Amino acid sequence: MFNTQKVAEVIRSARIKKNLTQMELADKMAVSFQAVSNWERANSMPDIGKIAELCQILDITYEQLFGSEGSTAEIVKKIVDNEQEVSLEELTEVAPIVPPQKIGQQLDKELSEDKAIPIDKLVEIAPFVNNEVLDGAVMQNPEIDLASLSGIAPFLSDSTLNSIVTAKLKDNNFDLSEIHGFLPFLSQDSLKEIVKVKLKDDNFDFSQIHSLLPFLEHDALSHMVDCAVNKGRTSACVDVLPFLESAEVAKLAFSSVERGEDVKEFLPFMEESDVAQLAVNLIKKGKSINSLYPFLDEKSLIELLTKKV
Numbered sequence: 001m002f003n004t005q006k007v008a009e010v011i012r013s014a015r016i017k018k019n020l021t022q023m024e025l026a027d028k029m030a031v032s033f034q035a036v037s038n039w040e041r042a043n044s045m046p047d048i049g050k051i052a053e054l055c056q057i058l059d060i061t062y063e064q065l066f067g068s069e070g071s072t073a074e075i076v077k078k079i080v081d082n083e084q085e086v087s088l089e090e091l092t093e094v095a096p097i098v099p100p101q102k103i104g105q106q107l108d109k110e111l112s113e114d115k116a117i118p119i120d121k122l123v124e125i126a127p128f129v130n131n132e133v134l135d136g137a138v139m140q141n142p143e144i145d146l147a148s149l150s151g152i153a154p155f156l157s158d159s160t161l162n163s164i165v166t167a168k169l170k171d172n173n174f175d176l177s178e179i180h181g182f183l184p185f186l187s188q189d190s191l192k193e194i195v196k197v198k199l200k201d202d203n204f205d206f207s208q209i210h211s212l213l214p215f216l217e218h219d220a221l222s223h224m225v226d227c228a229v230n231k232g233r234t235s236a237c238v239d240v241l242p243f244l245e246s247a248e249v250a251k252l253a254f255s256s257v258e259r260g261e262d263v264k265e266f267l268p269f270m271e272e273s274d275v276a277q278l279a280v281n282l283i284k285k286g287k288s289i290n291s292l293y294p295f296l297d298e299k300s301l302i303e304l305l306t307k308k309v
Contacts, residue, residue, distance in 0.1 A: 153185045180211055195216070
């Protein structure tokens with residue numbers, strides 16, 4: 001793909017050499033002054049339909065505009081002249097200046113010929129086609145995997161992205177690091193399913209879910225808590241506490257008490273009434289409640305210390 005900054009420098013240099021102001025060049029090309037300004041700052045590119053006219057006005061060649069290295073100038077000439085078919089790979093090279101419909105049509109054509117488009121090519125053209133066309137190309141690619149979705153996920157429809165992820169979940173043969181790049185684009189149903197699938201493994205390391213936490217809503221987090229309680233692994237959820245509701249934290253704490261584990265990590269995230277009940281449970285077990293004192297008010301402390309349990 002060509003260097004937009006270098007193209008911008010060529011346009012600016014050639015315009016000045018022709019002693020034209022940005023406004024004059026804009027008038028000659030029937031575009032706005034802002035359009036020319038954006039070309040010269042590399043904020044945008046001239047539409048491919050304007051390239052021939054631009055080169056003629058500035059008295060430069062395609063090779064001078066796009067550089068002599070690579071095939072960009074030749075591809076642009078083929079598109080402008082419209083005398084030869086341009087392949088998808090060639091369109092990818094000049095995608096920023098080609099109408100999205102043209103890229104989409106060529107993509108559809110190659111797909112209709114049962115050509116599997118390599119995922120790296122799909123990533124390159126993703127910003128330049130609509131998601132309906134891109135969805136079809138991705139679903140038709142047998143080599144698609146979770147790791148390769150990161151570069152293309154923002155451009156896929158929600159239904160396609162989540163259906164791919166759901167399909168990959170069936171055999172649980174994936175690493176959570178493979179989905180980090182597109183977590184913000186996944187639905188809550190998919191995220192919850194990911195948590196469920198991973199937590200089926202009794203030896204699963206809960207810390208691996210940390211990257212998912214900012215994206216999980218209550219249902220998924222609640223399932224994780226229930227799983228930790230049922231598996232007797234409440235201590236593995238300590239780093240998750242800031243993301244949990246106080247009732248879920250209390251559930252973990254009460255479970256920990258039943259197994260004789262330390263609960264001090266849970267206390268800052270619990271309601272005082274739950275801490276008080278936790279203290280009652282500890283006293284019944286003949287355990288010290290010293291670590292709970294800072295989280296209880298004076299009235300609760302007096303009641304606990306004087307109450308016969």
